[in-house]
Amino acid sequence: MFTGLSAFPLTPLDDDRLDERALANLVGRLAGAGVDSIGALGSTGSYAYLTRSERARVAALAVENAGGVPVIVGIGALRTRHVLEHADDAQRAGAGAVLLAPVSYQPLTDDEVYHLYEQVTANLSVPLVVYDNPRTTGFTFTDELYAAVARLAHVASVKVPPLPADPAIARDRVTALRALLPSHVGIGVSGDQVAAVSLRAGCDAWYSVIAGILPELALPIVRAGSPAAARAASDRLRPLFELFAAHGSLRVVAAVAEHRGLVGAGCLPSPLRPLDAAGHAAVVQALAIVEATPPGRG
Amino acid sequence: MFTGLSAFPLTPLDDDRLDERALANLVGRLAGAGVDSIGALGSTGSYAYLTRSERARVAALAVENAGGVPVIVGIGALRTRHVLEHADDAQRAGAGAVLLAPVSYQPLTDDEVYHLYEQVTANLSVPLVVYDNPRTTGFTFTDELYAAVARLAHVASVKVPPLPADPAIARDRVTALRALLPSHVGIGVSGDQVAAVSLRAGCDAWYSVIAGILPELALPIVRAGSPAAARAASDRLRPLFELFAAHGSLRVVAAVAEHRGLVGAGCLPSPLRPLDAAGHAAVVQALAIVEATPPGRG
Secondary structure (H helix, E strand, O other): OOOEEEEOOOOOEEOOEEOHHHHHHHHHHHHHHOOOEEEEOOOOOOHHHOOHHHHHHHHHHHHHHOOOOOEEEEOOOOOHHHHHHHHHHHHHHOOOEEEEOOOOOOOOOHHHHHHHHHHHHHOOOOOEEEEOOHHHHOOOOOHHHHHHHHOOOOEEEEEEOOOOOOHHHHHHHHHHHHHHOOOOOEEEEOOHHHHHHHHHOOOOEEEEOHHHOOHHHHHHHHHOOOHHHHHHHHHOOHHHHHHHHHHOHHHHHHHHHHHOOOOOOOOOOOOOOOOOHHHHHHHHHHHHHHHHOOOOOO | OOOEEEEOOOOOEEOOEEOHHHHHHHHHHHHHHOOOEEEEOOOOOOHHHOOHHHHHHHHHHHHHHOOOOOEEEEOOOOOHHHHHHHHHHHHHHOOOEEEEOOOOOOOOOHHHHHHHHHHHHHOOOOOEEEEOOHHHHOOOOOHHHHHHHHOOOOEEEEEEOOOOOOHHHHHHHHHHHHHHOOOOOEEEEOOHHHHHHHHHOOOOEEEEOHHHOOHHHHHHHHHOOOHHHHHHHHHOOHHHHHHHHHHOHHHHHHHHHHHOOOOOOOOOOOOOOOOOHHHHHHHHHHHHHHHHOOOOOO
16 A cells, blocks of 8 residues: 555546545546555645545545545644544544654644554554655654654554655665664655656655546556656656646646636635636646657657 | 733643633733733744634634733634635624734745735735734745735735844844835734843833743833843743743643643643643742842842
8 A cells, every 4th residue: 555656546536525526536437447556645635734524535435436545644733632533533444554743833843743643553453654845844854753653553654755856865865764763664755746756766755746636657667667667657756746846736737627627616725725727728738748749759 | 902911821732622711810900910912822822723603602702701901812724715714704793903923834935925815815804914923924024925916905914924033133124124014003912021121122022921821020121111121020030931941831831821720731632742740840930030030129
């Protein structure tokens, strides 16, 4: 479950209510495409914005529509009590694993984050993915904290922020992480634009935003027969990755999903807004360029 | 309501449940001390961690125990729908005004923040304080956004981040802010350590953490008969302000409240933790030094 391609779908809303049909369809597409796991209620799945009951429903729908592909469910929240509730709900829904980021309002200390993971893992019966996403949580793990948290029972994988794009530096970083972590704990990377480099550098998994909506374009990066082929499959997506950097990946994949007719307009929780007309047009154009590029010719 | 000293109390928990008696007592002390307004459910009041029902109860208790002193209630949340619910609850509880920060998980655009304030103020019948707190929200207002949001109906005050400690630079900044904002919109400052400088520089209000627990030590800064007296009243508190910088003001005022017997141990929402023994001892020592310093001899 913690190797290969983990695809993180949107949680589409319709008039600020969960769009169950669209969600079920998004998840079913991922299972049909052959991804290795599905990450429901990740950052791309808007977990931080949803109520407990919405999240429990999303977890259940994801498992029901995943066709046996393991589902990793995000359980993060500002308050420990709510994290524990989400963990219960996720396990009850049949999650194969849970994903936890140290979401912050008041900046957290290392000690507070360690105790959060300690308390949550002590109440868990499925594996846990540690989710380090400083851009959204405002919290940055030290290597010492990675090492301490990774020794807790149930911790199975650490989702690290984007690695450096330079292959040699990325490899050094993965080597350093391997030395820090118990051997049974995998390393997964976020940051779609550096996925090919990161997998080549030795990461076990790619926790992917783009795979949540365009799995057929992400799988060739993971399944490529050679480093050169993986690089080409990644380079092909560059027009979309450039828009990720400009607008945030969530708004871009929402626009792709809308353009493909998979979600309605305004599928994100307000105050998040869809891209404006120019932004949306740029996404449509980038998608056309990507699709017009023959595979292997990025 | 948007001038002078606004005191922000803790929302004390007891075993992760709202400690209603302690909250009522904290609010009553502030009213008795003669503060100009009370800011319930600010960052110091842990608003971001609490459920809707907890927040509605805190708002009601604050108004009931404020003895007629106006209560400003924090309504921030990640999702606009929840902000609107909190606004309804706060008004129903008798809030004199509401306070709204653009809490973020996905980094927000200026356009998203503007529309958030537009939607909330369109549904409001009491004044609103715009709350700019980049340290906790991850969002930084531009001056253009201040100006745009401040023109919305119901906006009465802008709570800006700590001003520079240099009096001349602080004054220039307040002058620049005055030029940006409609004349009926007040300027309030957070950052207790620069409150004296900021009020001297022309700010209308001090939205204060320390006044929420030690109003008798904060009031002399606001009521001082001369700039020198205000500075001395502020300098007197320096040992506590140094601990604010080291540990975050919330953990320090929680330790003060615990030391004074006003709240139990562990009054903060987990994963936030009380200061460790050494940190707690440093707070007790700083408080003793402050209290041993004659007023006017900071």
